[in-house]
Amino acid sequence: MPLTRKAYRAAILHSIADPAEVGIEASYEYFEDGLLVVDGGKISALGHASDLLPTLPADIEIEHYQDALITPGFIDTHIHLPQTGMVGSYGEQLLDWLNTYTFPCESQFGDKAHADEVADIFIKELLRNGTTTALVFGSVHPQSVNSFFEAAEKLDLRMIAGKVMMDRNAPDYLVDTAESSYVESKALIERWHGKGRLHYAVTPRFAPTSTPEQLTLAGQLLTEYPDLYMQTHISENLKEIEWVKELFPERKGYLDVYDHYQLLGERSVFAHGVHLCDDECARLAETGSAISFCPTSNLFLGSGLFNLPMAEKHKLNVGLGTDVGGGTSFSLLQTLNEAYKVMQLQGARLSPFKSLYLATLGGARALRLEDRIGNLQPGSDADFLVLDYHATPLLSYRLKQSNNIAETLFVLMTLGDDRTVQQTYAAGALVHQR
Incomplete structure (x- = not known):
């Protein structure tokens, strides 16, 4: 060359x-x-x-x-490839929104032609908006990840993605099993992780859609491949938090579910964290885990306001996420516009230099890639x-x-x-x- x-x-x-x-x-x-x-x-x-x-x-x-x-x-630490076609969907909060819009949209990704088409549109949108690295959720279908990585590899992009693991509390047409999610994830890891500038993320959707058996196997993958990423959602919506308490009554709280299954660590990124408490922020920081702050999505779905000053107090790594399709723009500039307002509503300031940090070096630190990007x-x-x-x-x-x-x-x-x-x-x- x-x-x-x-x-x-x-x-x-x-x-x-x-x-x-x-x-x-x-x-x-x-x-x-x-x-x-x-x-x-x-x-x-x-x-x-x-x-x-x-x-x-x-x-x-x-x-x-x-x-x-x-x-x-720019570095987007939380975004959903299969939700590209439903961005800007009207009128629901998180749990109803998933059932009304998200799951039907994600059901199409077993089809290679569809997955290829959306991966192409998705990557073009990222690059048009100046996003050069993203931490990406696929669908439950391995094809969603294969299509995305094939498109990213052609352009030598530094991208991280994973197949969603989801074996309960979702439509029958969209669930895997604990065992199949482990086997399929492992095959994707062997094919893509560390190839060029690509990395794999173990991706349980969120605690309510995974059985204890599936969460155990997600933790096992992280043990078998120590430099993998892990991505999931946490404390986005108050009804979601109540649901987690009902499903895992033996655990102290939402974060403790993930902690119990050994999903916290230096390459673990938890999206949203709108309703975290001080103790949870301290535990995330102690384990080197990171939060993806998704202001556009948190406002659009009425989820709440992320407490950035509390995260800073605990020296918790925070990156920025668009969370398309809950978020309504691929643009991290637009996402920072919303982040500023989220801080204003809490009586806090967000300086332009902190904003730049969140969109670049902060995201790189959240992903442990600050020696390469950011x-x-x-x-x-x-x-x-x-x-x-x-x-x-x-x-x-x-x-x-x-x-x-x-x-x-x-x-x-x-x-x-x-x-x-x-x-x-x-x-x-x-x-x-x-």
Whole structure:
């Protein structure tokens, strides 16, 4: 493979730490006239253009963007591939919504042609919105995961996905068994985990749809393959929490169900966590588990408001999730717009630099991939975006009034959407051009 050395010149911004831990000023690096040098799919240099230009060979190609901002690719820590076709479905809260819309939609994914078609649409939507890594739920059908990974592999994307394990409390046409879920997951792990930039996640849908036998086998898979991911849902909706108490009366609470079956750990990501208590946050942090904060979905389904300050107090890793189809947008910019409002409703502030952290480095830390993605440090994968200051007339006009990068960033997150993403790069290759 020829070395594809190329440089990109623009304003450049990335997170280097969590603002909650080091303060805002120490949490990011900003180069007003920056240069990003990419070599063989990795970032080889980052800095001020004036410092780096003299060090480059005369014949290197330099792409120069006017009125644009380069950031790391966005990381979506919770999203459902099979729900692409039902995004924006009206009028229900979580449990009714699953039965009315989700399960019928997911039933189609045993069909390879359908799974291939949706995987293609889904990946194009991710890249159009600047998402270069996602933690993805498939359906109960192994085909959903095969189709997704086949499409992701062609573009050399860093993606994580798993087949849903669900052996009760769902329609007959959509359940597996404890044994079949174990065997099918294992076959997918053997085929895909660690292939290129792909990783597998053991995926029990949520405690109510898995028997104790299935949860035991999910834990067994994590023991057999120590570097696997685990993804599921927790404490999203008050009726759901009551249901878990009825199904698992012997356990102390919702988190304790997962803890008992050894599903907590450094690569375990729990979606939502809207109604967690202090003790549960402390236990998640102690085990190195992470939460995916899904503000758009939590508002759309009326689930509640995630308490980010409580998570910060416990130094709990938090990433951002769109949760399509409960969430209504693939755009992490739009998701941050909603996250800001969720904090406002609780009397808390969400700075634009904390928002940037959640969408990039925070997500990478939640996935234990911060040495590879989530920032633009030399040695990282060259997954990055070009955000266009003139994407819409309103954005262009508003940014002319901006006095600093903090204001510019906040405006991008409030007014920006998929149109703001001019280009998306994955492993140094252009994978989306607006």
